[in-house]
Amino acid sequence: MSQLNFISRHYQEVLASIKQIDVEETFDLYFSRFFGLLFARLGKTLNLTPTHVSFLSLGFGVPGGILLYWQTDVWIIAVACFLITLAGILDSADGQLARMTGTSSEFGRMVDGTIDNMVFMACYFAGIAYFKDIYGLLTIVAIAGASGFVHSVKSAIYEFYKCEYQELMENKEESSIPYTSKEVEIQGNRWYHKVIYYIIVDYTNKQLKFITRSIAQRKSMRELTTNSEISRRFLERYRDYNKSMLSWWAIFCGTNTHRTAIMVCSLFGRIDIYFIASVAWTIFIIPISLIQAKRDKELLQEFSFQNAA
Structure with a gap:
């Protein structure tokens, strides 16, 4: 009974720590955030920064991805899946620790956004290394390359609409996506600052190229949130229009979907099926x-009519 009480109390604390529950995926709510809060508390006790936790996530996730090379050994793949899952939990914990300690920074957010890419790259390279003798090097590189590209595009699109939702609904400026990649700023002079900067610039370019929301529409939406007379009504309608859309973006574009698909296919020794499937389900992004x-x-038409009236 005491264990059930602890779980219940802990889950209530997880919910209380989430400012905007609309953007949370179901898997994150019941798993990543649940265990992430435990690691965030531990990190706070050990005086770790969110960036430290991000690099811990990288330290578990990349080796996990590399272990996917052993596609025929189910026990090694099981360890790989554990490490990749742990990396996902720590990826959640770094943000929770940042909010818990008030130590959020732009560089930390950029690092956090880069970690997933590096873990997935390790998974892709492991798949290429294993299947190069089966498909031929050029063929598997082409398949995995296409999969990686559309994966990156899908992730960028989902992250854009998620950040837009947070910025508009919460007035969360740190979630703001720039209007052009030229607005992205480098956060230091060290080599890793430059590497992360170029990764974020590339990611931002994908967001701005493949989304359907124009700069003019984005600016109009921001203006509506600052209009004291219609701001509340606009945000209510924005939520009605976009909350369900976030769920669809998450299903077909989210990190959880790709991570789970990679692990399931690898448990059957067929990460190549994931590569092919990832390209195939991109078709759903069109509708x-x-x-x-x-x-x-x-x-926007609804509120342009109201303004005219």
């Missing part, structure tokens, strides 16, 4: 993007 564009247009 989702069209619906998103339609809803954005309808929302």
Whole structure:
């Protein structure tokens, strides 16, 4: 009974620590955030910074990805899946620790956004190394390369709409996506600052290239949130139009979907199936993007009529 009480209390604390629950994926709410808060508390006790936890995530995730090379050994793959999952939990914990200690920084957010990419790259390289003799090096590189590219694009699109939601609904400026990649600023002079900077610039370019929400629409939405007379009504309608869209973006573009697909396919010794499937399910992004564009247009038309009246 005491264990159930602890779980219940802990879960309530998880919910209390989340400012905007609308952007949380179900898996994160019941798993990543749940265990992430435990690691965040431990990190606080050990005087770790969120960036320290991010690099711990990298330290577990990259070796886990490399272990996927042994596709025929189910026990090694099981260890790999554990490490990759642990990396995902720590990726959640760094943000929770940042909010817990008030130590959030732009560089920390940039590091956090880079970690997942590096873990997935390790998974892709492991798959290429294993299947190069089966498919041929050029063929598997082409398949994995296409998978990695569309994976990055899908992730960028989802992250854009998630950040837009947070910025508009919470007035969370740190979530703001720039209008151009030229607005991205380098955070230091060391070599790793430059590497992370170029990764973020590339990621931002993908966001701005493949989203359907124009700069003009984004600016109009921000103006509506600053209009004291209609701000509340606009945000209510924005939530109605976009909350369900975030779920669809998460299902087809989210990190959890890709991570789970990689691990499941690898447990069967067929990460190559993931590469192919990841490219194939990109087709679903087309109707989702069209619906998103339609809803954005309808929302702004609704309030342009109200302003005219």
